Every structure is written in C-alpha cells, then in structure tokens.
Amino acid sequence: MSKTAICPLPWISASFNTDASFRVCCNTSHGGLIKKNDKKVYMNQVENYSDIHTTDTIQTLKKDMLSGVRSKFCSACYDAEDASGISIRQYYIKKYSTIVDRIIASSDVNHAEKVKFLDFSLTNNCNLKCRMCTPGASYLLSQDFDKLAMPYDKEYANNAHALWSYEGVIENLIANEGDALSDILFTGGEPLTNQIHLKILTGLVEKNRSQEISLTYHTNLMVLPDPVLDLWKNFKKVYVHLSLEGQGKHNDYIRHNSNWDKILQNLQKLLSKKNQIDLWIEIHTVFQAYNFLIIPSYLEFLKTYASEFPSFPHFIWIDNPSFLSVDSLPAQVKKEGLAAIQTYIDSNKEFYESADFHEFNLEKIQILQGCLNRVNLEQSDSSQKEFVDYTVKFDKLRNQNVLDYIPQLEKVFN
Numbered sequence: 288m289s290k291t292a293i294c295p296l297p298w299i300s301a302s303f304n305t306d307a308s309f310r311v312c313c314n315t316s317h318g319g320l321i322k323k324n325d326k327k328v329y330m331n332q333v334e335n336y337s338d339i340h341t342t343d344t345i346q347t348l349k350k351d352m353l354s355g356v357r358s359k360f361c362s363a364c365y366d367a368e369d370a371s372g373i374s375i376r377q378y379y380i381k382k383y384s385t386i387v388d389r390i391i392a393s394s395d396v397n398h399a400e401k402v403k404f405l406d407f408s409l410t411n412n413c414n415l416k417c418r419m420c421t422p423g424a425s426y427l428l429s430q431d432f433d434k435l436a437m438p439y440d441k442e443y444a445n446n447a448h449a450l451w452s453y454e455g456v457i458e459n460l461i462a463n464e465g466d467a468l469s470d471i472l473f474t475g476g477e478p479l480t481n482q483i484h485l486k487i488l489t490g491l492v493e494k495n496r497s498q499e500i501s502l503t504y505h506t507n508l509m510v511l512p513d514p515v516l517d518l519w520k521n522f523k524k525v526y527v528h529l530s531l532e533g534q535g536k537h538n539d540y541i542r543h544n545s546n547w548d549k550i551l552q553n554l555q556k557l558l559s560k561k562n563q564i565d566l567w568i569e570i571h572t573v574f575q576a577y578n579f580l581i582i583p584s585y586l587e588f589l590k591t592y593a594s595e596f597p598s599f600p601h602f603i604w605i606d607n608p609s610f611l612s613v614d615s616l617p618a619q620v621k622k623e624g625l626a627a628i629q630t631y632i633d634s635n636k637e638f639y640e641s642a643d644f645h646e647f648n649l650e651k652i653q654i655l656q657g658c659l660n661r662v663n664l665e666q667s668d669s670s671q672k673e674f675v676d677y678t679v680k681f682d683k684l685r686n687q688n689v690l691d692y693i694p695q696l697e698k699v700f701n
C-alpha cells in the first residue's frame with residue numbers, strides 16, 4: 288500500500304477544539320469535527336479515547352486513508368503537498384513510522400493503537416486580537432465582532448470561553464489512556480496564560496510521567512511565566528512554535544495587543560534557559576495579504592537568530608478568511624511581491640545552506656516556495672474589496688491606519 292493519503296493521527300491522537308469538542312486534528316479543514324449520531328462529541332461525554340477512534344467520522348476517515356482516498360478533512364495537508372511537496376502529514380508519518388508500518392500491515396480500520404498524542408486547543412482565552420483570527424480562538428475578539436456587527440458563532444465562542452472547566456475529565460483521560468502518551472500539543476487561545484495547562488503539566492510531573500513526554504506550544508510569547516519554565520525542566524523536550532507575522536510594528540499591527548519589545552525580551556529569556564530545558568524554537572507565520580510585501584525584510588531580521596534556532600519561518604497558507612489571502616491583492620502588487628520574495632530567496636540561499644539548522648531552513652524555504660506557487664495572479668476585485676473593507680472597519684474601531692504600520696500596502700489603500 289502506498290502512503291499517498293495515510294496519516295497516523297486518526298489511530299493515535301485525541302484532538303480538542305477550543306470549545307472542548309473532539310476534532311480529527313488541529314490542521315483539519317473546517318474544524319474537523321468528530322460527530323456521533325450527527326452531533327458534536329464533547330470532552331465531558333467521553334471517558335475513553337477508544338470511543339472516539341470508533342466513531343463513524345474516524346472510521347470513515349481511516350477507510351479513506353487506507354484506500355488512498357484524500358478525505359476533505361485533510362485537504363490542508365494534501366493541498367500543501369501539491370504546492371510544495373511538504374505537509375505536516377509527512378512529518379507525522381516520519382515521527383510515528385513504526386506505527387504507520389503496523390497500520391499499513393494490518394490495513395484494517397479496526398486496527399487499534401494506544402493514544403500517543405494529545406492535541407489541546409485549550410479555550411479561546413487569548414491576550415491578543417489578531418487580524419486573521421476569530422472569536423472562536425480569541426474570546427476578546429467577540430467584543431470587536433459585536434461592535435462591528437460581524438457574524439460569528441456566538442454559542443461556540445461562549446463554550447470555548449467556559450466549557451473547559453472539566454479539569455477532572457482531562458486528568459481522567461490522561462490517567463486512563465496515558466501509558467503510551469509521548470506528545471502533547473498545546474494551542475489556544477494562548478496556552479501559556481492557561482491555568483488548566485499548568486495543572487496538566489503539574490499532574491504529569493507529580494505522576495512521574497513528564498520525562499517520557501514532549502510538549503509542543505503555539506504561543507505568541509507575550510508572557511513566559513517562571514512556573515511554566517520550572518515545569519518544562521522536567522519534560523523530555525519542549526518545542527516552542529512562536530507565532531509572528533512580521534517585525535516590530537508590522538507584527539503588533541497584525542497581532543493586535545502584541546508588544547514587540549516584550550516578545551523579544553521573552554524570547555531572550557527563553558533562550559537563556561537552553562542549558563536547563565531541552566528546547567527547540569521555530570517561528571510560524573501566516574502567509575497573508577498583510578505581510579506579503581514585508582516578507583524579505585522580515586526574513587532578513589530573523590537571520591539575527593540564525594545561530595540560536597532555525598531562522599526561516601514555517602509559512603502557513605491562509606484559507607479562512609479567504610479575503611486575507613495574498614490572492615486579494617491587486618495583480619501588479621502580487622507580481623512585484625512575488626518577484627521580491629523570489630529574489631530574496633535566491634540571493635540568500637547560500638546563507639541558509641551554510642547556516643546552522645540548514646536542513647530545517649531549506650525545508651521551510653520549500654514551503655514558502657509552495658505558498659508562492661499557490662498565489663493566483665488574476666485580479667479579484669471582489670476579494671480585494673472585502674480585504675480593504677475589513678481592514679478599514681477594524682482600523683476605525685482600533686483608531687489605527689494600516690498605512691502607518693505597513694506603508695508598503697499604499698497601492699492597495701490609496
């Protein structure tokens with residue numbers, strides 16, 4: 288059997304949306320909801336993960352994967368592979384290769400594996416209000432969406448704010464299923480401000496499980512609490528995926544409420560712990576209309592850190608809202624922007640090839656190249672209008688002007 292569609296996650300992971308409902312994984316399209324009798328399954332309704340792995344949603348997905356069918360759940364991975372040859376699916380295939388071999392050898396949707404990977408989007412409680420985010424991932428944004436009379440799923444946003452009070456349930460799940468557990472991914476909201484997250488870490492340390500477990504975070508690094516740093520020392524490895532959209536005021540504009548100096552300060556603090564914590568740091572950046580024209584200067588700035596961690600970011604194509612994608616920019620702007628990024632890549636390839644972490648950097652260049660390939664060079668007046676209207680609306684509410692922060696977008700907003 289080929290590995291064209293398979294991914295180990297439906298066999299070995301349990302993944303939670305911000306409202307504590309189960310999903311296939313955090314990369315699945317449209318929430319990736321797992322349903323039972325056509326209804327969402329919430330964390331408080333489940334005692335054993337095996338219940339999740341035998342739902343119709345997961346069984347159908349496994350069947351598709353085993354027969355080489357590309358399920359719509361996983362289009363984010365398959366589309367990324369088509370554009371760049373690289374996706375997170377391939378990362379998991381490599382990481383859990385022994386398990387993938389077992390799954391393929393059995394070729395049975397009922398083949399059972401223990402849960403190795405927990406993936407928590409722990410609430411929508413976040414300290415930021417990013418331009419490309421929604422109230423489902425940042426509760427603070429509900430106020431802005433309400434003021435602007437913009438539609439969103441209020442029930443979901445409220446549940447995501449309040450439903451994660453099932454601390455006992457999380458502990459039970461870890462206790463019942465946790466002997467094979469090797470990886471936990473925390474996203475949000477902002478996980479480093481989350482008290483449930485702190486309790487999970489504390490519980491794992493107290494139960495002497497932490498040394499076998501690696502932690503991964505998607506964080507804005509606006510905070511870096513000492514108690515978290517102390518707990519991290521007990522874990523096998525800590526992967527910090529720092530979300531940035533640009534340098535300085537570019538980042539602070541797109542990621543509203545950010546403070547660039549504070550982020551750099553916390554990054555320095557984190558780097559100073561490298562001798563006490565087995566740390567891996569990488570940068571994650573959404574490839575979008577706001578930062579498209581500033582990518583070369585942003586990449587140049589990140590080179591400052593080339594000896595500390597892989598300085599080339601992992602770029603992520605934005606599907607939602609689609610009008611924030613680079614496709615919404617005027618055709619000529621896209622053409623010029625693509626040429627500028629390509630020139631930057633070509634003239635700096637040697638640097639990345641010879642820098643530390645060169646393997647990682649070269650893979651990330653390939654991913655950015657995939658994003659460049661996906662840009663539709665046609666003019667789309669309707670999505671450009673949506674992008675402009677959305678930006679102006681938020682600027683007015685926040686007493687900002689996009690051109691004070693990203694003057695490179697002058698041709699779009701003047």
Ligand code: SF4
Binds near residue numbers: 314361364
């Ligand atoms: S293929 Fe991608 S989207 Fe699907 S479960 Fe695996 S990592 Fe998630």
